[in-house]
Amino acid sequence: MSSTTHQHAIPEIAWPLRRGGWRSAVDAAIDALYPRRCLVCDGAGQPGLDLCPLCEAELPWLPPACPRCALPSMFGLPCERCSGRSSPIQRTRAAFVYNAPIDRLLPRLKFHDDLCAGRLASSLMLRVLQNADRPDAVIAIPLHRKRLRKRGYNQALELAKPIAQALDLPLRGDLLHRREYTEAQSSLDKEARALNMQDVFVGLHGKREVPRHVTLVDDVMTTGATLEAAAIALKAVGVQRVDAWVCARVP
Ligand SMILES: [Zn+2]
Ligand SMILES: [Zn+2]
Incomplete structure (x- = not known):
């Protein structure tokens, strides 16, 4: 060829x-x-x-969506929920709605060691990130150490690495720590889950200067509780603006 x-x-x-x-x-x-x-x-x-x-x-590309939470909205205007509340996340970009075949591709990355699925997902995410606001650094949502040891890799980092490289942005793994927690997250309802998430992340001052504007990268956004908890932890150590880039949004 x-x-x-x-x-x-x-x-x-x-x-x-x-x-x-x-x-x-x-x-x-x-x-x-x-x-x-x-x-x-x-x-x-x-x-x-x-x-x-x-x-x-x-592919189920995300239609016009709320700039803050990436839920599909009329003309891409802020949704009703975001208009009425403040959020530690300023902008969220999602490439897809969590429908077929993305809902099969991402679990392959997450649970079945399929790193090719991650390579594909990140290259598709890059198509919608070309005109995204440029942060000072990219941070992958960390896994707890125990889960990382079991799985061998962090699926969010597998997405964040090629994205940071392609956009020539520093990837910072020294600013956000995820604590172990015991209560099974899935057994909690939405409100309890958000409360439970608050203690999960700890912001760190890191090895270099704390960037002013960072973007969190994750595979799937469901309630947004994980991303918001991570953003709160980062703001506590001096980050001023936090955005989120996710592969897929669960409507
Ligand atoms: Zn919204
Ligand atoms: Zn095909």
């Missing part, structure tokens, strides 16, 4: 080209040797993308 075709077919992954010719040359060589497979239907993928054109056309 010629490199021209490669670039025409996938303008959305133009970022490796920006980062230097060797990288795109390596990518092109890998694509030629190991043609991509579609992670959704197992058909033939596209250069630089583990997704076939048909499955790509069916």
Whole structure:
């Protein structure tokens, strides 16, 4: 395959080209040797993308949504809930509504060691982040140490790493700590869950200067309690603005 075709077919992954010719040359060589497979239907993928054109056309992109909580809203105006309350998160960007096939792809990343699913999800997220407000640093929502040891990787970090690299932003893992907690989160109702979350995160002063504006990265946003608790912890150590970038929003 010629490199021209490669670039025409996938303008959305133009970022490796920006980062230097060797990288795109390596990518092109890998694509030629190991043609991509579609992670959704197992058909033939596209250069630089583990997704076939048909499955790509069916992706559940987020419609116009509330700028604060990313719930679909009329004309992308703030939703009723956000108009009536303050939130530690200023802007939330989500790429998708948590529907098929994203609702199958993200659990594969989270529970089945499928890091290719993470690579695909982050490259799709980058398409909607090109015009997002640029933070001073990116932070992946941390896992508790015990869970990290069991799983071997943090799915949020698997999304945050390529995003930070593509947007040339520092990825800070030294500012937010997640404590262990004992009560099973899923057995709690929404309000109790939010209360329970408040003590889960601790902001740290970190090894370098605390950035003014950070963006949290996570795979799925359900109630927003996790992101808000993390934002509160970061603000306690001097971060002034916190945004969130998530792959999918549960409506
Ligand atoms: Zn497919
Ligand atoms: Zn809202």
